[in-house]
Amino acid sequence: MESPIETSTQDWVMESAGESRSFLSLNGEVARPGVRRRGVSRREFIGSALVATAGAVFSRASETPRWQMGCYTRPWAQFDYHAAFDGIAAAGFKYVGLMTTKSKNNLIVSLATTPKEAAAIGAEAKQRGLKVISMWADEFANTDDLKHLIENSAACGCPNLLLGGTDEQRADAYYRIVAECCDYATAKKVGLSVKPHGGTNPNGTRCRQIIERVGNKNFRLWYDPGNIFYYSDGKLDPVDDAAAVDGLVAGMSVKDFRPPNEVEITPGTGQVNFAKVLARLQQGGFTHGPLVVECLDHGDLAHLNAEAVKAHKFLEALTHQKA
DSSP states (O other): OOOOOOOBOOOOOOOOTTOOOOEEOTTSOEEOTTOOOOOOBHHHHHHHHHHHHHHHHHHHHHSOOSEEEEEESGGGTTSOHHHHHHHHHHTTOSEEEEOBOSSSSSBSSOTTOOHHHHHHHHHHHHHTTOEEEEEEOOOOSSHHHHHHHHHHHHHTTOSEEEEOOOOTTTHHHHHHHHHHHHHHHHHTTOEEEEOOOBTTBSSHHHHHHHHHHHOOTTEEEEEOHHHHHHTTTTOSOHHHHGGGGTTTEEEEEEOOOBTTTBOOSOTTSSSOOHHHHHHHHHHTTOOSEEEEEOOOOOOOHHHHHHHHHHHHHHHHHHHTSOO
16 A cells, blocks of 8 residues: 655746846745745645635625625515515525515604614524615605614615605705715715605606705715606606716616506516616616616515516526526
8 A cells, every 4th residue: 555645846936047036936935046945745735726716716705796686675565574585585686675664654764763773674684695785765854864864774784875855845955965964974884876756856867967966976876767767657768868877876776667657567577678778877887786676566475475586587687697
């Protein structure tokens, strides 16, 4: 029986007359001309290679994907939010957006929520393999209100606080509050955004005016193609509207539309041409970021969960990326 043989790889040392060079040896040390280092054994070499390979794999696995595909809790609004978390995770999503739920004020996180409670909600999502990617903002009346919502967003680990906007009468005060809170949100690592949602912000052009008026890089647009159709009575196609939002988009609510005024349907079953919308948004600079399904076809819990699976597959096909 042969005894184990331990071979040695050649030292990475180069000697050259008249020149002084140094090279990295296999163990990461600098090899100097004329200096012999101990050889690296085969066992050490293989072990180092395995560690390097494992590190590279871990690094790739921990990288944020190009598109963060998720689903809001809105379709499960008639149920406790735990049912939404379970359904979203079971469908294969890795990200969740906090919106409506069965509660006193119909929201998962609101002005009545403490940061401690918000952190617990974020932990519950994490237990299911979900990361909170977006949070719908409760109505706020002053800077203290909005700052509290920002704190709740940060507490549950959410990087995006989504605002619904307001009407013409309250617009000046509303966006003055937003402007005053942008830097505070930046310090908390929370981005603020507004979506097309009627009132003063029914489409991309009006949203651009609002964002430029606030004038802070931490206040962006959360695009919503279904709402572009909805708030124009089906007359404005988001494929055309998307040209107005170049350079502004931070994320997108993946919402479809069916005439005359239906948006609570599963993406891919309505009038929105998502492939063209996303292509136009990419042309304008939205090349990566959150894509969060907002609505699904109505039904009981089993039906909603099945529709979530369909929405997940739809996003994978749209982006050519595994969620």
